[in-house]
Amino acid sequence: MSVSIKDVAAKAGVSLGTVSNVCNKPEMVAPATLKKVQKVIAELGFVPNASARTLRAGKTRVLGLVVPDISNPFFTDLSKGVSDAALAAGYVVILCNTDESSEKEDQYLDVLAGQKVQGILITPARDSQKKIAELANRGIGLTLVDRPAIGLEACSVAVDDAQGGALALNHLWELGHRKILLLTGADNIPQVGERERGMLSAINAVKKSERPTLHKIRIDQMSTASAADRLKAYVEEKGLDFTAIICGNDLVALGAIRSLRDLNYEVPHDVSVIGYDDIDFAASATVPLTSIAQPKYQLGFAAAQLVIEECESPDKHTHQRVQFQPKLIVRNSTSAPIK
Amino acid sequence: MSVSIKDVAAKAGVSLGTVSNVCNKPEMVAPATLKKVQKVIAELGFVPNASARTLRAGKTRVLGLVVPDISNPFFTDLSKGVSDAALAAGYVVILCNTDESSEKEDQYLDVLAGQKVQGILITPARDSQKKIAELANRGIGLTLVDRPAIGLEACSVAVDDAQGGALALNHLWELGHRKILLLTGADNIPQVGERERGMLSAINAVKKSERPTLHKIRIDQMSTASAADRLKAYVEEKGLDFTAIICGNDLVALGAIRSLRDLNYEVPHDVSVIGYDDIDFAASATVPLTSIAQPKYQLGFAAAQLVIEECESPDKHTHQRVQFQPKLIVRNSTSAPIK
DNA sequence: CTGAAAGCGCTTACAG
DNA sequence: CTGAAAGCGCTTACAG
Numbered sequence: 001m002s003v004s005i006k007d008v009a010a011k012a013g014v015s016l017g018t019v020s021n022v023c024n025k026p027e028m029v030a031p032a033t034l035k036k037v038q039k040v041i042a043e044l045g046f047v048p049n050a051s052a053r054t055l056r057a058g059k060t061r062v063l064g065l066v067v068p069d070i071s072n073p074f075f076t077d078l079s080k081g082v083s084d085a086a087l088a089a090g091y092v093v094i095l096c097n098t099d100e101s102s103e104k105e106d107q108y109l110d111v112l113a114g115q116k117v118q119g120i121l122i123t124p125a126r127d128s129q130k131k132i133a134e135l136a137n138r139g140i141g142l143t144l145v146d147r148p149a150i151g152l153e154a155c156s157v158a159v160d161d162a163q164g165g166a167l168a169l170n171h172l173w174e175l176g177h178r179k180i181l182l183l184t185g186a187d188n189i190p191q192v193g194e195r196e197r198g199m200l201s202a203i204n205a206v207k208k209s210e211r212p213t214l215h216k217i218r219i220d221q222m223s224t225a226s227a228a229d230r231l232k233a234y235v236e237e238k239g240l241d242f243t244a245i246i247c248g249n250d251l252v253a254l255g256a257i258r259s260l261r262d263l264n265y266e267v268p269h270d271v272s273v274i275g276y277d278d279i280d281f282a283a284s285a286t287v288p289l290t291s292i293a294q295p296k297y298q299l300g301f302a303a304a305q306l307v308i309e310e311c312e313s314p315d316k317h318t319h320q321r322v323q324f325q326p327k328l329i330v331r332n333s334t335s336a337p338i339k
Numbered sequence: 340m341s342v343s344i345k346d347v348a349a350k351a352g353v354s355l356g357t358v359s360n361v362c363n364k365p366e367m368v369a370p371a372t373l374k375k376v377q378k379v380i381a382e383l384g385f386v387p388n389a390s391a392r393t394l395r396a397g398k399t400r401v402l403g404l405v406v407p408d409i410s411n412p413f414f415t416d417l418s419k420g421v422s423d424a425a426l427a428a429g430y431v432v433i434l435c436n437t438d439e440s441s442e443k444e445d446q447y448l449d450v451l452a453g454q455k456v457q458g459i460l461i462t463p464a465r466d467s468q469k470k471i472a473e474l475a476n477r478g479i480g481l482t483l484v485d486r487p488a489i490g491l492e493a494c495s496v497a498v499d500d501a502q503g504g505a506l507a508l509n510h511l512w513e514l515g516h517r518k519i520l521l522l523t524g525a526d527n528i529p530q531v532g533e534r535e536r537g538m539l540s541a542i543n544a545v546k547k548s549e550r551p552t553l554h555k556i557r558i559d560q561m562s563t564a565s566a567a568d569r570l571k572a573y574v575e576e577k578g579l580d581f582t583a584i585i586c587g588n589d590l591v592a593l594g595a596i597r598s599l600r601d602l603n604y605e606v607p608h609d610v611s612v613i614g615y616d617d618i619d620f621a622a623s624a625t626v627p628l629t630s631i632a633q634p635k636y637q638l639g640f641a642a643a644q645l646v647i648e649e650c651e652s653p654d655k656h657t658h659q660r661v662q663f664q665p666k667l668i669v670r671n672s673t674s675a676p677i678k
Numbered sequence: 679c680t681g682a683a684a685g686c687g688c689t690t691a692c693a694g
Numbered sequence: 695c696t697g698a699a700a701g702c703g704c705t706t707a708c709a710g
Contacts, residue, residue: 002478004687015697020689030695045473047453051393052687055702060390062433062454070422071415071619080409083436087443092450094401095434097422104426111431114386115401134384139341224623254623280410281620284563284593343703354681359705369679391703394686681710687702694697 003044012040023048054116063307064112066096066105066122067145072251073279074296075123078145081300082121089308091118098125100221106131113140119307121145121300141310143303147190148321155310157303157322159294161191164326165198167292168246168274171328173202173212175336177244177272182216183231183256184248192248195276199246215242222248227255228262235263243271243337250275250282250291257286257333272334278327288331295324342383351379362387393455402646403451405435405444405461406484411590412618413635414462417484420639421460428647430457437464439560445470452479458646460484460639480649482642486529487660494649496642496661498633500530503665504537506631507585507613510667512541512551514675516583516611521555522570522595523587531587534615538585554581561587566594567601574602582610582676589614589621589630596625596672611673617666627670634663 008019014037021029022037029037040046054060065082067075079095086093094117096108102125109131112120119141124132132142144156172180187193196216203211219230227247247253253275257267267273267287275282278293302322310317347358353376360368361376368376379385393399404421406414418434425432433456435447441464448470451459458480463471474481483495511519526532535555542550558569566586586592592614596606606612606626614621617632641661649656 006687016688017690017698018696021696024689028695033695047449049394049455049687050453051390051399051455052702053689054390055388055394055704056687056689058702065434070419071412073410076410076415079434080436083409083434087446087450090450092433092435092454094431095404095418095422096431097419107426110386111426111429115389115431224619254620258623280563281593281624284597284625285620286623286625345703355704356682356706357680360680363705367679372679388703391686392705394688395703395705397686679710681708683708684706686704689702690700692697692699694695 002049003046004049005046008037008040008044008046011044012037058116059311060116060118061091062115062117063091063093063304064096064108064115064117064120064122065093066098066108066112066120066124068098068100068123068125070095070097072249073281074249074277074294077296078300078303081297081302082304083300085301085304085308089305091304091308093304100125118311119143121303121307123147139314141307141314143307143310145299145303153319155303155306155319155321157299157306157324159299159324159326161194161326162198162201164276164292164294165195165246166202167198167326167328168195168276169199169202169212169214171290171330171334172244172246172272172274173206175244175272175334177337178210178212179242179244180212180214181242181245182214183227183245183252184216184218185220185222186218187216219248219252222252224251224255224258227252228259229255231256232259232262235259235265240265240271244334245271245273247273247275249277250279250285250289252276253289253291253333254281254285261286268333268335269338272337274334278329282329283331285333287333290331290334291329293327293329299324341388342385343388344385347376347379347383347385350383351376397455398650399455399457400430401454401456402430402432402643403435403447403454403456403459403461404432405437405447405451405459405463407437407439407462407464409434409436411588412620413588413616413633416635417639417642420636420641421643422639424640424643424647428644430643430647432643439464448474457650458482460642460646462486478653480646480653482646482649484638484642492658494642494645494658494660496638496645496663498638498663498665500533500665501537501540503615503631503633504534504585505541506537506665506667507534507615508538508541508551508553510629510669510673511583511585511611511613512545512549514583514611514673516676517549517551518581518583519551519553520581520584521553522566522584522591523555523557524559524561525557526555558587558591561591563590563594563597566591567598568594570595571598571601574598574604579604579610583673584610584612586612586614588616589618589624589628591615592628592630592672593620593624600625607672607674608677611676613673617668621668622670624672626672629670629673630668632666632668638663 098105142154275291278291282289481493614630617630621628
């Protein structure tokens with residue numbers, strides 16, 4: 001039914017090996033033979049069977065991309081970078097959306113192992129280091145995305161989160177804010193912890209009398225809805241004991257703005273709000289969002305290039321940590337506090 | 340390096356065939372043998388090699404998902420539905436982002452053919468019917484997503500676009516709008532054409548003296564940026580010769596609102612704007628967006644189920660067209676026109 | 679219920 | 695430069 005290398009060989013009057021060489025090592029085939037075989041390949045619409053090739057040569061040219069939430073624009077843009085880099089190198093990527101569940105992550109990791117993917121790009125769920133370590137041992141290339149590769153033999157690609165936290169805090173401080181609320185996820189999420197570390201250093205860098213306070217509230221899900229609910233509950237209980245909010249991401253910031261509006265506060269007049277990620281919509285939001293931009297597409301592109309390099313030449317490859325720098329984008333959601 | 344069925348057989352003291360049966364037809368293995376072999380499988384961490392299985396059995400359990408733009412939230416949500424349905428059935432999905440380019444689409448289609456995917460879910464680029472037809476002939480399951488399967492032996496899953504167009508038009512008409520602008524993509528995009536057909540029928544359904552006019556302007560890319568540019572240029576040239584805009588999607592609507600604001604017009608006071616897709620951000624936009632909601636996740640889920648059904652039992656399978664109904668979501672971007 | 683053997687479609691040394 | 699042959703790791707009739 002599907003045309004195989006045998007059909008091509010028969011029609012071209014050459015052996016199987018020669019057809020294979022035409023596909024994979026054309027430089028070692030006589031020009032005339034090459035031309036003849038290529039013509040037959042085109043006529044028959046022959047596409048080599050990847051399974052057979054893999055089985056024999058051990059190369060699938062398939063990558064797995066494991067992300068917690070593909071509808072988060074951060075990961076959407078990242079995945080575009082990954083796909084593009086992959087396609088350019090003749091690779092293909094299997095998308096695995098874990099919904100932050102480490103069971104789903106494990107399930108996917110097994111499937112990927114069975115599919116004999118050559119490399120995996122992963123932003124792991126909270127507590128899943130063991131299964132990942134196994135993978136590295138099975139000879140699957142591994143690159144950690146947006147997470148440090150703690151205790152793991154692997155490449156990692158990330159954005160300098162401490163710097164991002166410092167950027168956010170300094171911006172608010174320079175505007176004159178001294179009572180800042182941090183609305184973000186659990187601090188055992190590495191990025192969250194790192195950013196807080198950056199904020200703390202920034203605070204300690206100013207002289208004591210001018211140091212801002214940083215009060216933290218945690219949300220389980222960094223989504224618009226849970227941020228809105230959580231902040232509303234907080235303000236209804238405690239009142240407005242802050243003049244600015246640093247949010248875990250732009251989705252959270254949108255939720256914060258929504259709940260503040262519900263409570264009849266105005267952004268940035270009553271409260272300044274700063275997001276993180278600078279997603280596409282940040283500029284079109286109710287109040288155009290001040291945010292910390294991360295090079296999402298580049299992050300994905302670089303990560304894919306790293307694993308592919310590891311796949312292609314595992315011996316030459318040495319693990320590396322690539323760190324991109326974040327950038328402050330000032331829009332309308334932040335201003336000086338009212339006196 | 341990787342553990343194979345041979346290692347399991349040796350350690351368990353049975354033949355290869357028996358190990359295979361334990362994995363695939365456990366009911367035909369004696370309970371004692373079954374238990375013994377399963378124990379060894381667990382100990383060794385054996386995962387069957389998908390390539391070998393495929394090569395022999397012809398089943399990859401891999402699906403290809405080909406979309407024009409994964410960063411469009413419509414396709415993001417859709418892809419989530421696809422992944423979830425796939426995972427539930429033990430399938431995995433390769434993500435192919437074509438950026439609306441039919442070359443990239445062809446390239447991906449070849450790769451997918453080589454990977455011997457069992458099914459393809461595709462929202463084709465404008466002009467690429469032939470390569471797709473080839474696929475169906477190669478025995479690859481095919482489901483058209485959000486496009487009718489014109490002249491193709493295939494399933495399709497779509498939303499009733501004519502109804503969506505009618506919904507939008509009727510909403511504006513009922514508010515009293517009589518001069519409506521349509522800001523959308525080329526009308527050779529099937530959905531665009533269908534929605535226009537729906538609007539036209541809706542117009543013709545009202546009595547002549549009360550019929551609204553519908554003026555159309557086209558944009559190449561249905562993105563926020565190009566919508567903003569195009570509308571701004573139009574209004575600067577012609578002025579505000581309409582009281583409401585129906586947009587090709589929510590991204591376009593956000594762009595329209597942005598450019599109207601730049602020109603110092605207010606939404607909905609001066610102009611009503613209605614979007615399409617009801618993306619997550621619609622509710623958090625500058626002006627919370629009135630939009631036509633499509634069941635995106637369900638669309639993807641249903642599409643995946645269809646191809647999987649086709650893959651599993653090609654004989655029993657009969658092609659079908661599933662059509663979901665859109666829904667009008669009224670928010671703040673539409674109101675009665677000023678007199 | 680279990681084992682031995684063929685074969686899926688390629689690639690890769692190895693002769694020639 | 696080209697061909698013949700082995701073998702990648704499984705599944706699947708077929709004996710027994």
